[in-house]
Amino acid sequence: MTVDKAALLEARGIKPSAQRVAIADYVLHTDEHPSADEVWARVKRVFPMVSRATVYNTLNLFVAKGLLRHLVLTEGRLVFDSNVDQHHHFIDEETGKIYDLPWDTLEVSRVEQLKGFEVRDYQVLVRGRKRPTRGAR
Amino acid sequence: MTVDKAALLEARGIKPSAQRVAIADYVLHTDEHPSADEVWARVKRVFPMVSRATVYNTLNLFVAKGLLRHLVLTEGRLVFDSNVDQHHHFIDEETGKIYDLPWDTLEVSRVEQLKGFEVRDYQVLVRGRKRPTRGAR
């Protein structure tokens, strides 16, 4: 897996240093929508020497290179999403957890007809409560 | 106008102190989507002694009482919206400005059919560039 990651980074013109690969190994996989400090905490488990600045720099680099998206959906938390395809989001108001909603579960009409706005991107932001799923988590 | 505001606050069970009325006079009117510090700067023009804590407390109180909504749409900025009716938002990616989109300019289908989620609220978040409007601002 780590080898794949090095190749993946190089394909985007990113030198695959040990730190960057360790960060990629976690953040490009997860659907947890972690904040930068959560990524830092996680990566330190396998790479205790890694510095906070490196994690922040690397995450911003991944965003610039299209490997990640960053989202600002809840208070004081910039969060990273390894799903770079277009999709919507659901926010659980009790837990703060963010869930991806596949693009075609919802449909938005008339976006292209917005007068006076050049639309580059859009998503639906849904808030509420996730229902407990039998068995799962 | 200030008189109306005092009555408006009392109707929501908020004691209309001079500070609170001064804050209400600005923030319940504007469509600028100001941050808390922008409200503070503005209110200080007419009420130089007002403290930062009071502005923050008052804004949070107004949100709790349903006079304002707060939005977290762009990085590091919690922003207040005097439009408490359901509506969508457009964010200009160059300027960071936020524009309200009336509820019925867009239509979202299948929200109520989301499996496993109890929906309390939703909106469409559109990003792009506002086209210059002849004459206006």
Place this chain on the structure above:
DNA sequence: TCTAATTTTAGACTATGTCTAAGAGGTGAC
């Protein structure tokens, strides 16, 4: 007017993110 409750204030504190300067590491030329 006196008392009690509420509100405001200044500043300390916390959390999140950025910047900087110095050092470490890798790579190519020789």
Place this chain on the structure above:
DNA sequence: GTCACCTCTTAGACATAGTCTAAAATTAGA
């Protein structure tokens, strides 16, 4: 292999946004 150069990483300082606290000021009621 060694040197020089360039990039990356590091620790900590800094910046910004928001919350908390304790004391002072204000308000309302008896």
